[in-house]
Amino acid sequence: MSATTALYGTPRVGGDILAHCTRCKMELAHVVVSMIGGTPAKVQCKTCKSERKFRGSSSARRVVPGRAAPSRPRARGSALWEEKLAANSGKETRAYTPRTTFQNGDVLKHVKFGIGIVEEVRANGKIIVLFREGERMLVHAMS
Structure with missing residues (x-):
């Protein structure tokens, strides 16, 4: 299940989505509060009721490899x-x-x-x- 996939169908305002809660420190069900385009912008944790920006799940984030620092010529x-x-x-x-x-x-x-x-x-x-x-x-x- 990806970060922008809702628990039941496509993500929509009022729908449920899996996201990492910064207060609970777990990946939990959240309610989509607002959307920008087709992506959730703000979510509310169903467990602790805290609202925050939607960042996607930690498992869905892509790690972009950085450039290696050039070695100093000795x-x-x-x-x-x-x-x-x-x-x-x-x-x-x-x-x-x-x-x-x-x-x-x-x-x-x-x-x-x-x-x-x-x-x-x-x-x-x-x-x-x-x-x-x-x-x-x-x-x-x-x-």
Whole structure:
């Protein structure tokens, strides 16, 4: 039985129809209160007497598959990271802590993000670091 099929024939004002009641939280018999075109617009639950818009039964709703989000290309960032890491391969890798002071080109190891290269030092105590997954802004030189 579909959502727009009445219990007895075609749906009409005053006729019975199956619909999900939001108050009773069940699919129950409802009375069609108003119609727009050939579709019920408003229904009243025969059990709790609450009136609401007709949305059809939950089993009759079509699920429209959404578009999958495009995956982020990591090759560009990863290739740039590998290139910069190779250029700075002679430098010592230092463990990252917010208290440590870094300069442009320093290589650091972050607990969560891995190995990164400092690309920019800002005056407000922040640094821009290039990791394999992309750039991150971190704090440094905190006392």
